[in-house]
Amino acid sequence: MRKLERHFKIAKASLKFNRNKQRATAWHYHIELPKKRISIGLICHEFAHRLAWFRYKKDCHHNKKYQYQCDRVVKYVKKKDYWNKSLEITQKI
């Protein structure tokens, strides 16, 4: 997570782990993740929400602009081989 922030040069988000929630949410400065079931895909998804917000200064939800940012995150993660090391990463976030 921190590596992604550094690469895409956006402000750090505070991470909150929510035990009671099943779904993850991303706000502009913090990301809420369910305590269980954290996957690298979920991290990319939520991270892309913030990236889209920083780029366009508005909430993109899941529109085309968001999809484009999401693609960039996923490509970067795959290139860096983080995808395969996802377990290791999720333990470090």
Ligand SMILES: [Zn+2]
């Ligand atoms: Zn979403």
